[in-house]
Amino acid sequence: MRRVIVASPNTTNAITRTLERVKGFFSTSRQGSMGCDQSGMHYDWQTGVPLMLPHPIDSVIIAVPARNEQALITSCLQSIRRACDHAQTALGTRCPPLLLIVVADGCVDRTVELARAQPGVRVIEQPPSGVGAARRAAIAVALRAVTGPPSRAWIINTDADSHVEPNWIVEHLRHADEGADVLIGTVRPEFDDLSQDQVTAWQASHHRGQPNGHIHGANLGVRASTYLEVGGFTAMSEHEDVDLVGRARQCGYAIAVTDSTEVVTSGRQVGRTPGGYARYLREDLRLLSTSLT
Template identity: 35%
Template sequence: MLAVIVPAHNEEAHLDACLAALRLATACPELHGEPVALIVALDSCSDRSEAIALRHGAEVIAVQARNVGAARAAGAMRALSLGARWLAFTDADTLVAPDWLSTQLDLNCDAVCGTVAITDWGLHCEATRRHHDALYTDADGHRHIHGANLAVSARAYVDAGGFPPLVSSEDVALV
């Protein structure tokens, strides 16, 4: 079994689109029908995130930490308790490709650190975009780590000690 874990804190504006994309990825023919648990770790939510997650058939777990590392870790622990062999992590404001999971598995490795693409630069100034474009590499061999596109075998996750309860850079600490 595979598992996808999505931490969320008041993400009702983005969660519906995220989960719709994940549902496509979990139904990818290249997964050959392997079951996929979709787990949303709601961290101190006071909006409609839970209702949205349930409408998409996700399992919801509640965390009261206001800490993305703790939310990812809680989701991972639930996935491990269900017997997941592969843990894929993304963020509630992220859209994954339909072959996201199958592409990870095709790499036949213990961890996948994928890249991300920013489609809306509206909240950032032009200097930030230029800086990003100058330094970001979206190619094999990149050195980026993003919790929004990270996956690991269950064995490697456990061996590494899981996500530490950090409010940021928990993904870097795990890798």
């Protein structure tokens, strides 16, 4: 397992903005050698350098967009419930509140009914608007329920055709508490949905312990303050996840990459968008499998 913090050319600008904000705070309040601004971060008042990492996360938002996923939504939500149970057991009283929201984006099948049958799930229905708008809607609703500062809320994204590992939430929280603003987690397809040649090609190009940094909305975490400051998900029909991380990187936020908790997603090769993960499996992975034979 390897964790990587990716810096951007604009990191200096982000540090400058932080120093200016802290300088303004301490120009009117200097008490001792350490101070704390409204975000809860502690700084040396003379240099503006952070003295500690952000406070631990005290709210977790889990956002799941869905479009006609009656075949997979139940297993997805049950896997998230197991991850919630594991977090509550592992962390005990330190486990923050966990808010799980599904946005049914123009569903005409039983997705809404099946999602509402699962305990602890809030379901929101909207006309077909695309995955970017669905993620944005889920997070907007959840943030209205968060009472603390956005810097202490963590947003975890996955997809309705995926299932997560039991340690999924705990690992996201660990990286957040270590200072990550964005966490890019690995995703692999359900091997039962692929040909043997495709499985072989996948295994030849993906190695456990060497996360490749590919961005997938099915396993993407972001600090709520970061999410808000870069403008959140946009109403894109695809690649909204890549767009969000790109803006965070340009602003110099700390981006971590991990395969410590992998999400398994559907291996279907006709997806909900023309250029998404299904296209990769159908075209790129098939081409790779051909080159290996």
